[in-house]
Amino acid sequence: MSTRRYLILLAAFFLTLSAATVAVWTGVRYYMRRADGGLSQAEPADKVTLRFFRDPAIVPAFAAQDLDGRSISSADWRGKVTIVNFWATWCGPCRAEIPELIALQEKYRDRLQIIGVSVDEVSPDIVKRFAADQKMNYPIVMTTPDIQRAFPGVTALPTTFVVDREVRVVQKHTGLLNAVTAENETRALAGLSINASIEQVDRFQPVKLENAAQVTSIPGVDLASLSSDRRLSAIQKLNSAGCTCGCDLSVAKCRVDDPSCSISLPLARKIVQQISDQP
Numbered sequence: 001m002s003t004r005r006y007l008i009l010l011a012a013f014f015l016t017l018s019a020a021t022v023a024v025w026t027g028v029r030y031y032m033r034r035a036d037g038g039l040s041q042a043e044p045a046d047k048v049t050l051r052f053f054r055d056p057a058i059v060p061a062f063a064a065q066d067l068d069g070r071s072i073s074s075a076d077w078r079g080k081v082t083i084v085n086f087w088a089t090w091c092g093p094c095r096a097e098i099p100e101l102i103a104l105q106e107k108y109r110d111r112l113q114i115i116g117v118s119v120d121e122v123s124p125d126i127v128k129r130f131a132a133d134q135k136m137n138y139p140i141v142m143t144t145p146d147i148q149r150a151f152p153g154v155t156a157l158p159t160t161f162v163v164d165r166e167v168r169v170v171q172k173h174t175g176l177l178n179a180v181t182a183e184n185e186t187r188a189l190a191g192l193s194i195n196a197s198i199e200q201v202d203r204f205q206p207v208k209l210e211n212a213a214q215v216t217s218i219p220g221v222d223l224a225s226l227s228s229d230r231r232l233s234a235i236q237k238l239n240s241a242g243c244t245c246g247c248d249l250s251v252a253k254c255r256v257d258d259p260s261c262s263i264s265l266p267l268a269r270k271i272v273q274q275i276s277d278q279p
Helices: 003-035 092-107 124-134 145-150 179-189 228-240 251-257 264-277
Strands: 048-053 063-065 071-073 081-087 112-118 140-142 159-163 168-174 196-201
Touching: 048 179, 063 140, 063 145, 081 092, 081 179, 092 112, 092 124, 092 179, 112 124, 124 140, 159 179, 168 179, 179 196, 228 251, 228 264, 251 264
Parallel strands: 048 196, 081 112, 112 140
Antiparallel strands: 048 168, 063 071, 081 159, 159 168
16 A cells, blocks of 8 residues: 555544544533433523512412322422413313423522422323323422412413422413523522523513414403313314414413503404303
């Protein structure tokens, strides 16, 4: 073999070895980020801003039973961060965020308690089977008037309340939960190290639906008179039908974001009436 050919082969070998090394290290860094829930200990995360209520309200005392018959009481939440997640089996965004909630509960199980509140109008056994299929590792309760009074203003799903270690509601998220934000909030409230600044905001914010939220009540529209099955059909239709006012939103989202819209109101009422008139 000539010296020239030998040197070319040797150079190609080292180039291949270098590329493989880079690939392996990239994989290791990816695994480290995944294993740490997206916050790598080896690489400090960029500084984030977390927003908590400046006047957090204490959660009223209530008790309920989860789907396995165990007692759930707000009195037991002191000392841990608690995430109360309102959801339903029929809600697409709710189902999409379940794996992130499972991962968050597993990672911070000593410092965090997630509570799932199902608003399904079906047998609890159906919800229990769904939760088992999804391998949900946190307790699920069916909604009750006491829970609704403790956590008011759930007009869309999913809706998530963040409760600090003093059992005060410090944030409310409407729509698909951002996994990174949820983890950062958990770490900050649990007293863990985090590269974040805290901004205080008003507890009462204008209702704006983001992150694929699915409306469960519509301003100006009576859904209570419908049977549970027809109400669900109406909600799904209102969440999927487009408004024609030029907003490029669903009828449901337009009604919530702009209750004064004169276009979405008759559209919403027509949809509900059509479902009500079905044989």
